[in-house]
Amino acid sequence: MKSGLTLRMLLSGGALAVVIAAVFVLLLLAINDLRDSARLTRDSQQELSAADVLEKLVVDLETGVRGYVITRERRFLEPWNEARAALPAAARSLQRTVRDDEGHMGPVRQIIRDVASYIDEYASPLIRSVRRADPSASSIAVTAEGKRRVDALRSEFATLRARERAAIAARQDRADAAARRAIALGLAGLGGSILIVLLFTGYLARVIVSPLRRAAGMVGRLAHGDLGARMPETGAGEIGELERSFNTMASSLEVSQDDLRRLVDEQSALRRVATLVAQSVAPSETFAAVTREVGLLSGADLARMERYEADGTVTGVASWSREDDELAVGTRFALEGISIAALVVETGRPVRIDSFAEATGPIAEEARTLGIRSSVGCPIIVGGRVWGVIAASTKREAPFPVDTEARIGEFTELVATAISNSESRAELTASRARIVAAADETRRRIERDLHDGTQQRLVSLGLDLRLVQSSVPSELPELEQEIGRAARELDEVVDDLREISRGIHPAILSEGGLGPALRTLARRAALPVEVEVPTERRLPAQIEAAAYYVVSEALTNTTKHASASVARVAVEDADGTLRLSIRDDGAGGADPRRGSGLTGLRDRVEALGGAIAVSSPAGQGTVVVVELPLEHDPAPSA
């Protein structure tokens, strides 16, 4: 199929031209033959007519001579004279018509000689003897002699004509045969040409038109997005070239499209993960999403994310499998033997292992059990240290493409950001919690110190004073009254101090827990408060404090602003969450963002990982709902 179509076209065209040219040459030759034949026939006819003229002149000579001999009148010699005058020209004319024909030259010359002989040896002497009035001139013998000579001449003329006519007939036969041959040849040439043209057309249709039509169809499919369209590369010459080029183009388009799709997939996956990171979802959720995306994008069979622990082990934090293989998450592995995790933490760079066949250690063991052929892994670097690793593994023979590490690397940065964010958030939360807890502890201690020290001493002093007062002799009533006044003032101081202490920290909270503390709050409130605390179990001090201060603040607001007739405090302790609600039947319309002490409590609640919500539609009372997780762990969950 290497030969070009051009050569084939040239060969085909050449063959056609040769056939047509041959036919035309043969036709031309035939035509030439016919023309030669026609010319010869014309010559023959000229010869015949020249012979006729000459023969007539001979007859005229004879007639003139015969008339003169019989009549002896001169006027009968006029035809003779005329014939004699015309004779040389007629003889030359006849000779000229046969000058190319050697065969006829002899007889013609013979005739001319015989005519001359007739004139010179017979007619002229006869005329002279008549003139001389010779009587023998009229004799039978002389007349017979003249007749014999003329008959001989006429016989010669007849022979010449017969020969000429035979030649004409023969030539005519030859010309007819040649014409028939030419016609047959022309028809054969025409048929051959038509056949060649038809064959050539068919060949063109098969070799060019049909493949071109197929190519047009394929191009159409390609244009409509069917990049899998391919042509059989069977075409000859340039068509084959075209088919190969088309297939190359389609393959290249397909590759480009695959690349593009891969890029789009990768960008989409990155965007999804980035969105998760931006939404600050739980790190475990981000880990699972990233591991899945990495697995899918790298075409892996398994993907896992592991975290390096301080004790030199790794913990699986997320895993993904194309075929639901069981992968350990949450369990620890020792970093023994060869593994992606070991190599990554050792080098701090992306690594790959193209075969686990010779590797030892528990991780390599697991890899072999799962049928893993090769793996690639990238470090997750958080704050300059290798926090963990994302590894993708395949069960296929072929290792991962060279750009796999780079593509996974894009995700590790997002993961690092997520972890860093999460750690920062956790640190912030923990720090807020610590600050709140420290403040609470300080207040508890101050209250305790006041109680154990100052208050006790003042109370004791009061008792002493009253003892002294009762010991004053009745003769000194003023002194007794003075001491009594001092004792009462001291009582007031103790009351004031008690009030201050209570504001610093409610002793009942430490002493009795949330239920008694809230009921005490309710009792002391300026409006009726219904308290519903189904649980009496003690909760973490910071939870109790937060709940207490929220209720205290809410009730203070209700008293100050709501014009409410009753408030209800409800506490629920379910599903690891302490949920409290404070609702009143007041005016509502409270703006939680402005002027409310609840805003200050938001920090306290959020420091514990909780949430506070205030709903205060005008005319429908105010509801404050707080949720506090009881098992809040401010450290990152993974």
Add this chain to the structure above:
Amino acid sequence: MRAEAFRCDAAGVEFRALIVDDNARFLEAARSSLSRDGIKVVGTAMTSVEAMRLAEELSPNLVLVDISLGDESGFELVRELVERFPELGPGLVLISTRAEDDFADLIATSPAVGFISKSQLSPKGLRDLVSG
């Protein structure tokens, strides 16, 4: 038996008081104050363990228990005392420098007969509480 004895107390029969408080200064003041007015303070204790021991040894008929016993709870001690010495119930009084309504809820559920603020501590108040 006990009810009869208290009626006698009201008429002048002696109280045998045990004061439980972790503050020595107060114990001293209280002892002086109560003794001055005819209530015999047979003992003082600063911890729950000591209180239980003295309650058994001295058979008091009036026990003043500070609600805030350092790291221990006066409420808890009252429950233990009533459990060990049921006859002590009517003579168990909670005391505190804090106000009664600070602990109202707990005082109400406590087996103690009542509460008296330390600054208001007086034999008359105690007699009213115990006999009322």
